Amino acid sequence: MDQEVHFCQKFTNMNYHWVKVEGSFLPAPLNESNEVDHFLVEPKSDHELGNCLRVQDFSRDFGYEIQTNDAEVDENSFRQNRGLQLGKLSSESKSQGSSRSDTDAFEISELSATMVMEAEFNNTPVERSLTHELFSGLRTRGGCATPFEGNICNTILDNNNIHKFNTNENYLENEKISDEKGDIVASKLASCSRERRLRKPTRRYIEEFADSKSENNKGRRKPPTKDKYLKVTSTEESNHIRQVQMLTPKDELHCGTSVPVQSRSQRRHPEKHVPVSGFLSEDEPSATECKNVYSSAKICKKYDRRKHQKMWTLTEVMRLVDGIAEYGTGRWTRIKRHLFASSPHRTPIDLRDKWRNLLKASCVNIQNSKGTECKQPHASRPLPKSLLQRVYELANIYPYPKERSPKSVREATPPMYLIESNSLSFNWGRKKYE
Template identity: 30%
Template sequence: MDREEYLRKCSNMKCQRVQVDESYAPSLQDDEMEVEHLHAEPRNEHGSMDGNLASHIALNDKDDLELEVLDGFLDDVEIGDLEGTVGFSDACGGFFLDFDFATDVEVLGSGAYEDSLLENSNSESHSPGFSGSSTAGGISDSTNVPNNSQSKCKNDSLDETVTYDTHGVRSNPSQPSNIDCMYNISLDIQHLHELNNDHSLAGGILSCKKENITGELFRPAPSREKRFRKPTQRYIEESSNARSKEKVPTTGAKCKRRSLSSCNELHVRVKGLKKIPCEKSSNGNSDVTLSELQRRKKNPKKEKLEYGNEPSSLEEFEDENLAPKRCRTKDRRKQQRMWTIAEVTKLVDGISEYGVGRWTDIQRFLFSSSYRTPTDIRDKWRNLLRASSAQKFNKKEGEQNDKNGPRLLPFSVASRVLELAKVHPYPRRSKKSRDRQVGSSVIESKDSSAVSFGRRNVRRKKCT
């Protein structure tokens, strides 16, 4: 029959592909190889999937529902293929994403997956056609296949790695995981390599598709969402603020968001596994969320520490004064806390002990139980320098300006700050200024030498 011939053609194409794969990846034992393998040729996969779909459609043209579903999927695959020509990483992302949403992992990950494999071997042993795979999922007799035990062993060992990785990724195993899907696909391919089976690749993927399609309703592939540009940090913050006030998003939006997050997770996971250059968007997003999390995590801790510390009356007073200001400003800003005299003296002591610039040491040894970060300490020192110099200036000018200054630091502290400022200049001389100083000194020495050896210089000048 022409249908069978067509199918055989398709399967032969797959067969060639498999052989090519095997030629340059003969022993695919570890997972990294598998992932790399999948990354290495996404377009081939696309092509094979496409062909499989075509054959599948040709085979199951009587089933209208599935045809519709497959139409949607085929459309998706084509789009993915087109995107594959744009760039390599994009193609990878598109491929994985497409496959992820077209595949239900719960079905693939459980026994049905093995069933499909077995069934593939069955179909292969019985007849080269796909007559068996059109009834995918139901067949599970392991007695028919001669090399079943061997392949099953391989499969089991690989399954272990898969579950391990999955646990590393997330704690909730009920949710379908992209990694699972990916690994299952790679497992499938490896399994087929092991079997050295020409037709099983096509059949395997085909049965995967079938499983997914019959297992759950086909979700309209949100693969295009993944290419949306990652929002900036500010956008994320603002949108998160706005979203809390907004109504609950619709299910579609929810689905989209989940797909996006899972996409990122997939990319990150793959990156961690293989160190494959990912799209920058995922990186940025993860970084942003990480910093946000850190910030959120930091704040409550500090709040806790604050009460155990030293709540001086002055500080509380200042805090009360500044509380409305904080509320008015952005949320992400840390609560502004005034520096108490005790803190300032501690800071001055620390600087006199450790020197300027070793803010981490000062924070560790003197402000370890405080909410002051090294940056805070450094900023305070900058402000102290400014304030002390200004105070000095004011003192020289006259002391009638006390009202204008919001708060004057005590004379003792100011004097110490000034002393320290002399010993350890804060804006430590940069290379530039040092060079400038050196240059000036050179000029001075030149000048002095010119003064002392003026005639010689002049003579030299004349000579030259």
């Protein structure tokens, strides 16, 4: 019995339109019948599995199966309905008589198969997948019962499909099979089902697969290497990350393949939350905050640091300058390790980039002090003169970039603020800024 039930489920899974039908098949309104077209076309995709099961076998097999299945429903009424449908079929399609020979049934069955093939040809994969999903919904409600019952059936059939449907019914009526063939049929159908899954991945699956594939290769010529600072180091941390992900707005964590991919151009121009006045507060971002934001980046490659840019605080800048004074330029990893160990969001690259910006800033100030017309890109965040002084001096001592001849830097005219404070003696160690 269990086997029967299982088989019944297989049957309902694969062939939705060869089932008991109550009431008459009346054409449904156009808008509804359109949807139904797909319903009826969908199952016949099974016919394409020519290697697995032929149309004739299929019908015959289900003749057996339907009989077993009818025990659950009402076999008598089913047969009566089928007889009724046969009559309808004769009048609606080709005006054939209600009593037919087996040969006729075969012809019609093949004819229906041909029609089905044509219909399927016009049916898009998307529609088919939709159909499949809808039928899944029907199945879950009705269990083994057929989805085409009562109103559902009436609303989803149109003239064309009635023909196909009835043809198959007719075939079932005429082709009967012995019960002992059930096991063979079941195994056949099982393998057929498996093969179908192998052969016919849904369009959604294909698209998702393609998406994930393209995402993996997107924008990278070489295989993505794991950033040292984007590595999950402990399970504790990963657990923490998971919590962060759940709390993070979805549009900022494009982790899933189904989430629309953010284009590179979009990523490169994020909204910057630039503070209105000067630096951010001198307070360092809390360690937990940094950990939250950047540990999420560790697990999600699509995490965009640009969207969560951390403004450099004056404290950080001073610390960076101190580090350069101590270790020199080009040793960003060391500086990071020794002075920014508590700032997980500052990578050695960040330190270097910041230093480059500091050099630019100092140069800007030089030009301004010389009276050269120069734009001030960071007017909103003026650096303390003392800091710029130190940057300038450090630039002379530790020229950056290394390759470039330090002459250009050394020969540059010292900025006015440096000249004015010439009497000042610089302490190159860690020093306090006024």
